[in-house]
Amino acid sequence: METLTEVVSKTPLLTGGSAEQKREEIRHYFHQTYTLYESLFDCINSDEAYYLRPEPLRHPLIFYFGHTAVFFINKLLLGKFQDGRLNERLESMFAIGVDEMSWDDLNSAHYDWPTVAETRAYRARVREVVDRLISEMPLTLPITQDSPAWIVLMGIEHERIHLETSSVIMRMLPLSYLNAQPLWAACAESGPAPQNSLLPVAGETLTLGKPAAAATYGWDNEYGQKAVAVPSFKVAKHLVSNGEFLAFVNAGGYGEPRFWTEEGRSWLSYTGATMPRFWSHRNGEYVQRNLLQEMPLPLDWPVEVNYLEAKAFCNWKAEQSGSHIRLPTEAEWTLLRNRLEADQPDWETAPGNINLEHFASSCPVNRFEHEGLFDVVGNVWQWTETPIDGFPGFDVHPLYDDFSTPTFDGRHNLFKGGSWISTGNEATRYSRYAFRRHFFQHAGFRYIESDSAEVPVEPVNTYETDALVAQYLEFHYGDHYFNVPNYPVACVQALMALAPSLNRGRALDLGCSVGRASFELARHFAQVDGIDFSARFIQHGFQLKESGQTRFAIPTEGELVEFKETSLEELGYAGLADRIDFVQGDACNLKPRFTGYDLVFCGNLIDRLYDPALFLSQVHERLNAGGYLVLTSPYTWLEDYTPKAKWLGGIKVNGENFTTLDGLKAALMERFELVGQQDIPFVIRETRRKFQHTLAEMTVWQLK
């Protein structure tokens, strides 16, 4: 490889006529990627540099040099496409712990790294193993996610991600450790910054998400579909240039807390930053560090900042202009991207500074134009307002189930469009990458002006990992086990059958937990209140009502989890959300306003109250005349919840066995008539193999 254009590659399609041709195409793509990755590391002129830590949030480069090779082996082993390890020590050391994709801060474990030579030799062995696998693997077209070819592509695309992230770390190494290389030559052009201006963009409704049948490899988070209505807005024709950003720096922007988010202020105070990460100020001049060299600050190149800095600039700009200046959302950016027909697998030449087709650095922001807009893709990544989240229909790949899920935490923002070194999947239309908002990559931004002060960003559906809450989410919204029907649904069906004269006005779902019975009741009642003592639980009912979906991770075995999600649409509750209110409250001390119900349903509540008799003595006040109280419970009394002196039954009274049903009758018979009684089973999954299987008793009581 001598020049960048020689290394330009296109992502192989999953489809095609000839499997053998596809096999060779994949082999070529593999070797080309592997070689390209090593050629980047060839810029390092001293093995010592492999062990430095220019970025304290990252491993030293030796890790990344080994890591992309080890990844092939570990995933192939996991997929049973490979027998046995090549090198247990390296495959452990280069795998565990810190990975940008799992976003952990570096732990302080001591790493006894191998030599560069040993690592290089290991890489060579992996190259042979993968090459042989490519020769031998069964291959039919199109390639699907369970095919060994998919795992090979996963390894290749994973290495292409690290080509970029490693280049960012190298950009932080002292220059003395690096040799300039013809292959990795920076753009030579620079000049004064162009004047930026705003262009109008017509709003429209568009659909986000990569189609399942798309012809290129995709990461889990790209798939699914989400329709978004985007109002009209105005967009800056250029990415923000160093020159434009310098005005913010010169205006004292880094010292003015009001422009910064709370997170931004924390970051400023922690780092003491006064300018972008790759700038420095020497002898009265600003200098920019590129991959392998420095240059006087190129004012017409895009500024490279993290999200927090980009957001502060927008807030400053908004104050200056008196308008709603901010970053685009993912949907707004996509609307701009949709103007470009071309996509990486198909284009003849990249329509921007991307895919290593033009430079091994940024270039002026006024060089690549499309319909008046510059740098729609390429040059630097463009931060968005949108924290990454899965689209409805999201599902993890079983061999890489933690690629995206840890980033669905509301703290990782998407950037879009790719940089000069974004290749492979990174350079495709649907690619979605997200980093913590304080991270640096080859990333900058473009701003927009909105008519509204509100930023149209939805809260992220984080994965519920609290084991008990997740257990209840699976119980309410997950799979059936042992052929036992969904319990909240079965309860509502049973009570509707046992109380046929029920009025269908207002229902109270008391002890609603994560809310399934409330939704099911909303099929039958005009209005449903779901009340639970625990905000941890009720927030999921609320989230389903508000966002239409919720996510959770349930244990499979030991610490391993399975990722699940559910949506109102899937559940058949679309359109019912408006009938339901979820409120936190105490059944034994309910606010007076919760009254006038035709039904009070208490699913698995009565044996979890601290004073069930008190509750039963007052519950009639909540009901309309002729209203129904429905209790279901397995009568599992536990001192953790109910002091023994307050148990309704399951005790000796006057020396005799006194059951909870005896206790319910004693407590309710004066005001209620027992009109129905039925056993209803339920199953709560604890792990893939362990379940609670319980038989609740439903009793239906009508107010006399």
Add this chain to the structure above:
Amino acid sequence: METLTEVVSKTPLLTGGSAEQKREEIRHYFHQTYTLYESLFDCINSDEAYYLRPEPLRHPLIFYFGHTAVFFINKLLLGKFQDGRLNERLESMFAIGVDEMSWDDLNSAHYDWPTVAETRAYRARVREVVDRLISEMPLTLPITQDSPAWIVLMGIEHERIHLETSSVIMRMLPLSYLNAQPLWAACAESGPAPQNSLLPVAGETLTLGKPAAAATYGWDNEYGQKAVAVPSFKVAKHLVSNGEFLAFVNAGGYGEPRFWTEEGRSWLSYTGATMPRFWSHRNGEYVQRNLLQEMPLPLDWPVEVNYLEAKAFCNWKAEQSGSHIRLPTEAEWTLLRNRLEADQPDWETAPGNINLEHFASSCPVNRFEHEGLFDVVGNVWQWTETPIDGFPGFDVHPLYDDFSTPTFDGRHNLFKGGSWISTGNEATRYSRYAFRRHFFQHAGFRYIESDSAEVPVEPVNTYETDALVAQYLEFHYGDHYFNVPNYPVACVQALMALAPSLNRGRALDLGCSVGRASFELARHFAQVDGIDFSARFIQHGFQLKESGQTRFAIPTEGELVEFKETSLEELGYAGLADRIDFVQGDACNLKPRFTGYDLVFCGNLIDRLYDPALFLSQVHERLNAGGYLVLTSPYTWLEDYTPKAKWLGGIKVNGENFTTLDGLKAALMERFELVGQQDIPFVIRETRRKFQHTLAEMTVWQLK
């Protein structure tokens, strides 16, 4: 009622030709009992006496006066034969807490007892209620245990028990509180004690236990069948008289610890007793207290002592005679009782001082003779060496499930034969009453001489009440739930199918818990070792092997329990016990002698070890060539059992999901071949309504 003979009654038969005649017979028996009970209390001349506590281990007499009436109401309510309470306060106060049948020491709760008049009025109301119930209850013959008539009989027999126990308490009241009554006249005869001597008794095998079809009411502990081989022995022709016992007292027996059991020494030191409870020593003379009067110690009357004193006398006597003198066992006593054909429902006149047919006190020990043996029944109860236990087939009555079960604790010894005031069920052939060994009743003893130093008493099958152990007993030996077959049995069947070339020599059941798989393996193997870490669990396997049965109480709801038992015979393991050894041991540190097995079976063990990898690395040393290791587990890893660093799987290894099956393969593949794999479900009951339902994985490994 004017004389004792007027109050003599016979227990009604459960059978008969005319239901209406039976109804009147029961009505008569009820009123006769009720009146008799009240007539005993009529001996008290001052209401004040009702509130004294002459016996600190008992309630005052006011409790017993109300208690027998309340018992009718509480049991009828429990059986749904009665609606609503007559008096909630009295029915609570006269029911709870202390009852000889539950053997609790008195708690220190404050009782605000009602007046005697109020209690008497309450008794009168109960009399009417029961009388009306007797009129109205459905009645078919024969009366069975689920019939309301059975509950009426239960109440009557319960009152007859308290007729006797109340008479014991009254015997402890100061005489000033009591009036002599013609109806309750003591025997007037007394004289010098007869010389006692030993008669030979031919041994035989006899069957203990009341037949299920017997024609009289019985308490739960009387039913079931137990065959016992009784060797020949010699029996004292007389009960031990006051005169005979006086020699022991005069010999300083109460001050000589070597004659006393350890329990006896504790009792002596606690009470400071120097003579029998109803004796006193005044002005150089011994005096005996009877029910309503005192008399100079009647030397020819039976001595009345507790078990501890009787046992000390026997030990003294044994030392004197140089022979094996002791109390009879239940079986030995029964062999004597079998000489009498007559039983209470049938006899014309009682063949002893019993059933209130002769005296309201003891009488000389040489008055009632049968074939050379005196007082086979009656006069005073006769302590035995046998702690009460249920016979095989024992089952509680659902409306009185704690009549006997709390006494199956090895600390309650049976006494037999009845006293002068034993009536109703107490006076029948099969009656079995037991008290703690330090309690006093109208009870004495007869001694025997055995050829052997050993006392042929089996350890009592106490009810396992440790909730976790009981849960496992039900899991191994109890019912099926959700149609899931018994797990240890299913495991053994599955492994026999998956390892057809298995040699049938020796098997090791490692982590055998309460032992079911060991028994099941003994069907197939010549020798089985069952090893468990926990003595709490393994003792039940051991007990089943040794005694053929085991008992446990499992929770139904809250603190309520259900009593269960199982036996080798029922399980189909009769004759296999000799093949099995149960030993306590640690799977991770097994003694070297446990080796040479054709099979090592580890049911639900691997995820409960503190170092499973250590175990797996050594287990091959236990196996014969070609032997099998069979593991079943749901892989439920918990830090409580296994530090996370020692989990075999269910963890991330090199950042990837690593299952326990992966871990088993990694640990075993070098020495073993995986020859079979199968899921096996199991269900563990926690309450009547709550279960753990789990899917274990069985893996079958053959030693290479």
